[in-house]
Amino acid sequence: xxxxxxxxxxxxxxxxxxxxxxxxxxxxxxxxxxxxxxxxxxxxxxxxxxxxxxxxxxxxxxxxxxxxxxxxxxxxxxxxxxxxxxxxxxxxxxxxxxxxxxxxxxxxxxxxxxxxxxxxxxxxxxxxxxxxxxxxxxxxxxxxxxxxxxxxxxxxxxxxxxxxxxxxxxxxxxxxxxxxxxxxxxxxxxxxxxxxxxxxxxxxxxxxxxxxxxxxxxxxxxxxxxxxxxxxxxxxxxxxxxxxxxx
Amino acid sequence: xxxxxxxxxxxxxxxxxxxxxxxxxxxxxxxxxxxxxxxxxxxxxxxxxxxxxxxxxxxxxxxxxxxxxxxxxxxxxxxxxxxxxxxxxxxxxxxxxxxxxxxxxxxxxxxxxxxxxxxxxxxxxxxxxxxxxxxxxxxxxxxxxxxxxxxxxxxxxxxxxxxxxxxxxxxxxxxxxxxxxxxxxxxxxxxxxxxxxxxxxxxxxxxxxxxxxxxxxxxxxxxxxxxxxxxxxxxxxxxxxxxxxxxxxxxxxxxxxxxxxxxxxxxxxxxxxxxxxxxxxxxxxxxxxxxxxxxxxxxxxxxxxxxxxxxxxxxxxxxxxxxxxxxxxxxxxxxxxxxxxxxxxxxxxxxxxxxxxxxxxxxxxxxxxxxxxxxxxxxxxxxxxxxxxxxxxxxxxxxxxxxxxxxxxxxxxxxxxxxxxxxxxxxxxxxxxxxxxxxxxxxxxxxxxxxxxx
Numbered sequence: 001x002x003x004x005x006x007x008x009x010x011x012x013x014x015x016x017x018x019x020x021x022x023x024x025x026x027x028x029x030x031x032x033x034x035x036x037x038x039x040x041x042x043x044x045x046x047x048x049x050x051x052x053x054x055x056x057x058x059x060x061x062x063x064x065x066x067x068x069x070x071x072x073x074x075x076x077x078x079x080x081x082x083x084x085x086x087x088x089x090x091x092x093x094x095x096x097x098x099x100x101x102x103x104x105x106x107x108x109x110x111x112x113x114x115x116x117x118x119x120x121x122x123x124x125x126x127x128x129x130x131x132x133x134x135x136x137x138x139x140x141x142x143x144x145x146x147x148x149x150x151x152x153x154x155x156x157x158x159x160x161x162x163x164x165x166x167x168x169x170x171x172x173x174x175x176x177x178x179x180x181x182x183x184x185x186x187x188x189x190x191x192x193x194x195x196x197x198x199x200x201x202x203x204x205x206x207x208x209x210x211x212x213x214x215x216x217x218x219x220x221x222x223x224x225x226x227x228x229x230x231x232x233x234x235x236x237x238x239x240x241x242x243x244x245x246x247x
Numbered sequence: 248x249x250x251x252x253x254x255x256x257x258x259x260x261x262x263x264x265x266x267x268x269x270x271x272x273x274x275x276x277x278x279x280x281x282x283x284x285x286x287x288x289x290x291x292x293x294x295x296x297x298x299x300x301x302x303x304x305x306x307x308x309x310x311x312x313x314x315x316x317x318x319x320x321x322x323x324x325x326x327x328x329x330x331x332x333x334x335x336x337x338x339x340x341x342x343x344x345x346x347x348x349x350x351x352x353x354x355x356x357x358x359x360x361x362x363x364x365x366x367x368x369x370x371x372x373x374x375x376x377x378x379x380x381x382x383x384x385x386x387x388x389x390x391x392x393x394x395x396x397x398x399x400x401x402x403x404x405x406x407x408x409x410x411x412x413x414x415x416x417x418x419x420x421x422x423x424x425x426x427x428x429x430x431x432x433x434x435x436x437x438x439x440x441x442x443x444x445x446x447x448x449x450x451x452x453x454x455x456x457x458x459x460x461x462x463x464x465x466x467x468x469x470x471x472x473x474x475x476x477x478x479x480x481x482x483x484x485x486x487x488x489x490x491x492x493x494x495x496x497x498x499x500x501x502x503x504x505x506x507x508x509x510x511x512x513x514x515x516x517x518x519x520x521x522x523x524x525x526x527x528x529x530x531x532x533x534x535x536x537x538x539x540x541x542x543x544x545x546x547x548x549x550x551x552x553x554x555x556x557x558x559x560x561x562x563x564x565x566x567x568x569x570x571x572x573x574x575x576x577x578x579x580x581x582x583x584x585x586x587x588x589x590x591x592x593x594x595x596x597x598x599x600x601x602x603x604x605x606x607x608x609x610x611x612x613x614x615x616x617x618x619x620x621x622x623x624x625x626x627x628x629x630x631x632x633x634x635x636x637x638x639x640x641x642x643x644x645x646x647x648x649x650x651x652x653x654x655x656x657x658x659x660x661x662x663x664x665x666x667x668x669x670x671x672x673x674x675x676x677x678x679x680x681x682x683x684x685x686x687x688x689x690x691x692x693x694x695x696x697x698x699x700x701x
Contacts, residue, residue, distance in 0.1 A: 036268075040272065044275070044279070047279070051283065055286070058290060062293070065297070073700055076698060076699075076700055077698055077699050077700070079495065079697075081495045083404070083490075083492040083493035083494075083495055084492050085456045085490075085491040085492045086406075086456050087456065087491075090456070090458070090491045092487075092488040092489075092490055092491070093490060093492070113495075113496055113697060113698070113699050114699060114700075117498070117501065120436075120508050121435075121436035121507050121508050122501075123483060123487075123501060123502050124501060124502075125496065125498040125499045125500075125501050125502055126496055126498040126499075126699060127495060127496060127498070127499060153485060153487045153502075155487070237663065237695045237698040238695050238696065238697070238698055239690075239694070239695070240694055242495055242696060244401075244493075244530060244641070244666055244696050245401035245404045245405075245454075245493030245494070245529070246404070246405070246493065247532075247668060
């Protein structure tokens, strides 16, 4: 059976045929579109990388600053107490301020009035034993984290007990120095418990701390990124051991 | 007639692809920019908040140091005003001036604009004309509280039986009111029963150096101090032991049996924003309650503690007499606006026993308002002198730094306790460098016993 097409239909078909793409046109169009897509993707990917980098740097700075603020707050409320029972067998609380030089993170154990009670009717006070020390990251053993230990019930061992939390991850250095008020010299260690070699029943006038955080990932494309260095000095207002109830 | 589009179909198709491409790119860009803007705003807000918090903390630190300076300057101010004070008090050496009660106004010269205005209202001097005075972008509120006007919980720490009994009686008087019965009838948060006597005894036992259980039921002398202290704290989770030594801070009281948060809000710190209302302390100088700065309720409790119990004194048994006493003291305190009421403990004794001098302020107010208060029979004048003081040496400074920026307001609060017992007299030469074994000399601006930043 023969189908007769009207002249109008043939006319339209011929017009469509004229406007169709040749293979070359299609190839060029695909190539141009691919180039544009690659350029746009490249721009966006670069933007995202930069933003992630800035975000990571910002997060690291935030982490460092928060760590410094937390340590400063704890140190400002550091105290030693001489409120002891006359009978030493009844002694249940010992206070201390002991700073040791360790690498790469120094250790500091002390008592402070900075603890916050969070739960109603809980037998906690504002007193706490606090420690700062280096701890190996459980996921990446080569990485050292700065840890904070807090025990809300001071006891006979000012450097033990309580719970530990990570204050800053991937720490390159945490260094502490102590200003002796009697000599005016900065010391690398401090021990309020040692009568002969330390600073018995005394607190430093100031503590200077340097915290260096690794700037990014240790392996991969960010290797060699500049570390973040934070330095501050904190004054300790409570200079004498507490014995106000005995005067 | 059908309207036809004159543009060729291929052109229309190409334009559609471009539109889709542009719209797609715009959508991705908008999403990215919105997210970027959100993160930037959060970072900026966080940075500004941290900056304001630091500024507020340093404003509060300034307030603490200025308040210490003001308290340290009191003897100098007293010396300058001694001729006028001698005329006013009519005898003896001039009493301590409670300059700390006006700390917020006096230190306004170093504060922000509103503080300077308060200073100008008080002194008539325009502080804004002074060079380099005042803070810009930050301010502070400071309140100084006299710790010697409060009941010292560390009284029992020395092991002195008289002091322990005194503390027990003062605590019993504090908790005596029947409206507090419900607090001591049920189980506490640890599931134990702790009545008034148990809580009072637990507070004394926490600080006293012995291992005998204390009781605050002094009327029954049976088995006083005979039983050993119980292992109450070892049964708690986590377990700990009673200290048998003085409290280092007021909050240490939370560790003591029966001191629940409700107890704290009722008896220890009823209004954290107004530390004047606090009745208890651990930092008092220990020589007795300062009768010039104690609030009327604490003065009434002190009077009843010093009065003979048998026969019961009307002031301690009759609510009408108590109301009159509180009215009288409140009126006189309001009238003198912080000036000391008593030069010596003898003035307090005379006031209680109705032997106030003719023409004294108490006498004038009593006669003018016809307030009839029955004389109190005291146990002994000596005991009154031991339990009272007219000067204060230990102060709490509550300083709040405030930074306002737009709708945001940042606060930082510092609580510092300062002890002036070892402070050298104004003008005294600085103490020489001493050997490490000897105690260091006192700070002229007071030794800090407690410091906490919130």
